[in-house]
Amino acid sequence: MNILVCVKQVPDTTEIKIDPITNTLIRAGVPSIVNPFDAYALDLAVRIKETNGGLITVLSMGPEQAKAALKECLSVGADKAILVSDRAFGGSDTLATSYILSTTIKAIENKTEKFDLILCGKQAIDGDTGQVGPEIAEHLGYAQVTYAEDITVDGKIVRVTRENDDRHEIIETQIPAVITVIKTAYEPKYATIRSKMAANRVQIPTMTSGDLDIDLERAGLKGSPTKVKKTFTPQLKKSGIIIKGETGSESALKLISLLSDARLI
Amino acid sequence: MNILEDYKNLWVYIEVVDGKAKSVGLELLNPGRRLATINNEKLIAVVIGNDVYDIAKIAIAYGADEVILVEGLEYKEYSTDGYANVLEKLVAKYKPSTLLIGATNNGRDVAPRLSCRIKTGLTADCTGIDIDEESGNVAWTRPAFGGNLMATILCPNTRPQIGTVRPGVFKKIEPDFTREAKISREKIHTPKEEIRTKLIECIKETSGELVNLEEAKIIVSGGRGLGKAENFSLIREFAEVLGASVGSSRAAVDAGWISHINQVGQTGKTVQPKIYIACGISGAVQHLAGMNSSDIIIAINKDEDAPIFNVANYGIVGNLFEVLPVLIEEFKKIKNDK
Numbered sequence: 001m002n003i004l005v006c007v008k009q010v011p012d013t014t015e016i017k018i019d020p021i022t023n024t025l026i027r028a029g030v031p032s033i034v035n036p037f038d039a040y041a042l043d044l045a046v047r048i049k050e051t052n053g054g055l056i057t058v059l060s061m062g063p064e065q066a067k068a069a070l071k072e073c074l075s076v077g078a079d080k081a082i083l084v085s086d087r088a089f090g091g092s093d094t095l096a097t098s099y100i101l102s103t104t105i106k107a108i109e110n111k112t113e114k115f116d117l118i119l120c121g122k123q124a125i126d127g128d129t130g131q132v133g134p135e136i137a138e139h140l141g142y143a144q145v146t147y148a149e150d151i152t153v154d155g156k157i158v159r160v161t162r163e164n165d166d167r168h169e170i171i172e173t174q175i176p177a178v179i180t181v182i183k184t185a186y187e188p189k190y191a192t193i194r195s196k197m198a199a200n201r202v203q204i205p206t207m208t209s210g211d212l213d214i215d216l217e218r219a220g221l222k223g224s225p226t227k228v229k230k231t232f233t234p235q236l237k238k239s240g241i242i243i244k245g246e247t248g249s250e251s252a253l254k255l256i257s258l259l260s261d262a263r264l265i
Numbered sequence: 266m267n268i269l270e271d272y273k274n275l276w277v278y279i280e281v282v283d284g285k286a287k288s289v290g291l292e293l294l295n296p297g298r299r300l301a302t303i304n305n306e307k308l309i310a311v312v313i314g315n316d317v318y319d320i321a322k323i324a325i326a327y328g329a330d331e332v333i334l335v336e337g338l339e340y341k342e343y344s345t346d347g348y349a350n351v352l353e354k355l356v357a358k359y360k361p362s363t364l365l366i367g368a369t370n371n372g373r374d375v376a377p378r379l380s381c382r383i384k385t386g387l388t389a390d391c392t393g394i395d396i397d398e399e400s401g402n403v404a405w406t407r408p409a410f411g412g413n414l415m416a417t418i419l420c421p422n423t424r425p426q427i428g429t430v431r432p433g434v435f436k437k438i439e440p441d442f443t444r445e446a447k448i449s450r451e452k453i454h455t456p457k458e459e460i461r462t463k464l465i466e467c468i469k470e471t472s473g474e475l476v477n478l479e480e481a482k483i484i485v486s487g488g489r490g491l492g493k494a495e496n497f498s499l500i501r502e503f504a505e506v507l508g509a510s511v512g513s514s515r516a517a518v519d520a521g522w523i524s525h526i527n528q529v530g531q532t533g534k535t536v537q538p539k540i541y542i543a544c545g546i547s548g549a550v551q552h553l554a555g556m557n558s559s560d561i562i563i564a565i566n567k568d569e570d571a572p573i574f575n576v577a578n579y580g581i582v583g584n585l586f587e588v589l590p591v592l593i594e595e596f597k598k599i600k601n602d603k
Contacts, residue, residue, distance in 0.1 A: 013411035014549070025414055094389075095381060128409050128531065129389035134345075134377035143461035144345055146374045159465075164370045165282075166477050166526065170466040177461075183518075183525060225386030225423045229397065229404065231416045234554070240562075240578035244569060248587020255563070255581055255588075256595050264540065264561060265599060 001054030001153060003045045004108075004115040005078065006101060006136070007038040009062055009069035010126040018233050025233070034069045037121025039076075041181035043188040044151050045119055046077035052153050055079050057108070057115075061089060061101055067204045074199035075191035081202065082108065086209045091221035094127075098135030099223065103214045104207060105140065116175040117158065122147055122182045130180070137178035145171050146180045272362040272424035274309050275301040276333075278352070279324050280367055281314040282343075286323055288480045289367030289432035294328040296394050296435050297365055300403065303396045306362060307331060313351050315341035321448045326440035332448045333359070339455050342464045343371045347455040349378040354453045356383060361425045363403050365394070368429035368535075380427045386420030388428040392535075392558075393417075402426065412531045412554025432479040433537035434558065478510050478529065483540045486512035486529055486556075487522075490545020490566060490585055494522040499589050500544060506596045512536065512556075514546045530555035544585050548573025565589070 011030045019026050034042075045056045057080040058073040060066045070081035084104045092100060109115065118140075123130035130146075137144035149168070150161040158177055162169045191199070209216060217223060241258060243251045259265045277297045279290035294308065301308040310324035310332045321332040335351050352375065356364070366372045368390045380387035393406030397419055405418045405428045420426040478484060485507065487500040497517070504511045512529040513522070529536055531551040541559035546552060548564070548571055556562070557576045564577035565585045574580045581588055 011410075013413060014551070016410055016413045018413060025410065093386065094377065095384065095386065098381065123532075125532070126410055128407075128411070130373050131377035131380075131387060131389055134374060135381040138378050138381035144374070144378065145462060146345075147370050162370075163525065165479070166469070168468040168526075169464055170468070171462050172465050173462045225384070226388060226418050226420050229417045229419050231414055234408065234412065234415050240580060242569075242574060242577070242580040242582060244582035246583070248583055249591040251581045251583050252588045252591035252595065255579060255592070256599075258579060259563075265596075 001048060001052045001117065002113055002115050003048060003054060003056045004105065004118045005038065005042045005045050005056060005058045005073070006118065006120045006132070007042065007058050007060045007069060007073055008035045008121075008124045009033070009060065009066040010035045010124050013125045032065065032068065034072050035121050035124045037123060037125070037181060037183070039121075039188055040184050041119040041121050042073055042076065042078060043186060044148070044181055044184060045117070046189060047186065048117070048151060048153055049077070054116075057082065059084065059101065059104060059108070061085070061097060061104070064206070070204050071199045071202065072191070074202055075195040076189050081204045082207060083204055084207045084212075086219075088209055088216050088220050091224060092219060093224035093226045094129050094131040094135055095225055096219050096223040098132045098139055099218050100212075100214065101132065102136050102139035103212045105136070107207065107212050114176065117151075117153070118142070118176070118178045119151075120178070120180045122180045133178055133180035140176075140178070143173045143177045144179070145173055145177065148179045148181045149184055151179060151181075269422075269424055272360045274307045274359070274361050275304070275363040276309050276311050276361040276365065276425070277324075277329070278364065278366045278372070279310050279312045279320060280369060280372060281312065281317050281320050284317070286320050287367055287369060287432070288437070289369060289372075289430070291323070291327045291437045292432065292435040293365045293367060293430055294324065295438050298328050298438075300363065300394060300396055304362070304401060309333060309361065311335075311352070311355065313340050313348055318448070322442075323440070325444050325446045325448075326442045328438055329446060331446055333451055334448055335451050335453050337454060339457065339460060344460045344462055344464070345374055345378055346460045346462065348375045349382065350455045350459065351453050352379045353382055355451060356425060358451075364425045364427045366427065366429045368431045372429050376427060376429050385423040385425060385427060386418075388418045388420070391428045391430045392434050394428065394430060403428065408531065408554050411551045413550050431535040433535050478512055478527070478534045478536045481510035481536065481538050483507050483509035483542070484512045484529070484536055484538045484556075484559075485509045485542045485544065486514065486546060487517055487544050488514035488546030488552075489516040489520070490547075491517065491522065494520070496586075497522055499586070499593075503542070503544075503589055503593050503596075506593055506600065509540075509542075510538075512541075514549070514552050543573050543577070544589065546573055547571040548576065
């Protein structure tokens with residue numbers, strides 16, 4: 001099994017706060033992490049490798065700092081890491097990003113061998129689009145399965161447990177395929193001090209547009225059909241009626257009488 | 266680059282599951298009508314499936330001016346390859362200016378495949394759609410950064426403009442089953458070997474409780490404040506008395522107390538019930554993003570400063586283990602009196 005996992009370094013959006021005065025995001029001091037869904041994808045890749053053997057490569061597009069995320073991936077089971085980075089890639093929307101990543105995947109494959117599986121997190125927790133995975137599949141002309149909770153591989157057959165709105169599905173496809181991964185039932189493996197130190201010593205190669213057979217008109221802002229017109233912080237509605245300082249049963253009865261007054265019950 | 270002027274009319278994709286139209290498709294006919302009217306376009310529903318003529322008629326009842334219907338045995342179950350092929354061929358033939366797709370798992374599976382194939386812009390998981398006054402483009406508004414930030418996105422230079430829109434954001438209009446409109450059948454076949462995925466098994470939740478959160482009228486949700494998995498029985502009991510669906514915060518899912526299928530929030534489901542009851546949920550912005558457009562929000566939490574109280578219409582600051590049993594008993598009495 002030759003497995004590629006696409007990862008993104010993201011700000012930990014659970015740590016983001018809104019400045020109450022300027023009403024803008026406070027990004028300073030927010031830690032950068034491996035996108036959690038990508039970490040689940042990598043963990044599934046490691047589990048697939050444990051039963052099928054193989055090699056796991058992690059690929060990230062981003063600035064030089066994203067190598068920290070790639071090192072984290074190396075410390076939990078990835079064998080190889082590659083960063084693709086170029087100033088011409090800045091401002092890419094999902095179509096441009098997936099184009100750059102698929103071009104990079106082809107370049108890596110030309111130098112080594114084809115990937116059997118390409119795994120991505122279902123979405124990155126900053127952009128929250130969930131589009132790059134399926135778009136990579138389209139660029140490469142591969143089959144796709146999204147929202148995977150579990151993956152098993154038997155020869156060329158890939159069996160995916162997929163979450164679909166109010167149900168689970170078992171989907172079969174064949175390699176090569178692109179699969180996007182949700183939170184799995186597995187506890188992702190932790191890095192050890194040794195694996196962290198080993199990962200830190202790795203020199204991660206950076207590929208740039210010069211290493212790719214790429215049309216730069218299709219990358220970056222120029223290559224992005226969607227444009228951000230404006231951003232703003234969401235407004236929450238005003239507070240309602242709060243019952244406090246009463247016993248559990250008093251407050252329950254008070255709530256019922258309020259709901260009844262409002263003709264809600 | 267395609268010529269923008271050649272592209273006309275607003276399409277709404279009506280997703281069909283188990284022979285029924287998903288609510289979101291019918292919901293989208295409502296804002297779709299408004300946008301189509303502003304740009305002087307027709308509102309056209311697209312229905313794909315096997316034996317789904319009835320769904321076309323339902324789309325007309327909910328406001329479609331016309332329906333494009335594609336039927337085939339190969340479309341009985343959703344597949345990325347089959348459905349992307351149909352949508353690609355339809356777009357090439359009819360050239361719509363805009364395509365709205367419900368942001369269900371299948372909607373978010375097919376939309377990027379399609380938009381990438383025809384090299385146009387796609388905006389994910391929108392909670393607002395409007396027409397940008399300056400340009401006449403669709404202005405897609407969506408949450409990002411875990412619901413901390415909203416962004417308005419345009420797709421000015423390529424057509425169609427495509428967006429996936431969250432279920433539960435817009436309300437369906439009152440259906441009029443006497444309405445009549447044209448239903449155009451299109452024959453598009455996808456050869457078997459081109460459909461590379463196969464649905465082997467479909468496992469519906471068997472826990473007995475209602476999990477169709479997107480279409481629920483009442484939802485009782487539990488969070489970290491429940492303390493342990495067993496205490497979810499209190500939430501389930503309350504939900505059963507109310508005929509409600511059971512939801513949860515991410516914390517409860519992460520703790521392994523309940524399935525991700527029940528999760529409400531940015532990385533779970535977006536819901537808009539008439540009544541949403543949050544029990545032991547602090548109200549992280551990610552959770553609020555998934556439920557703050559509910560009609561009435563009731564929150565029970567022991568922490569007075571919990572952000573959930575900022576969006577609650579009614580709040581109880583107190584111990585949910587003392588409050589819930591009384592509420593359950595009282596609602597049982599109310600139910601029995603009826």
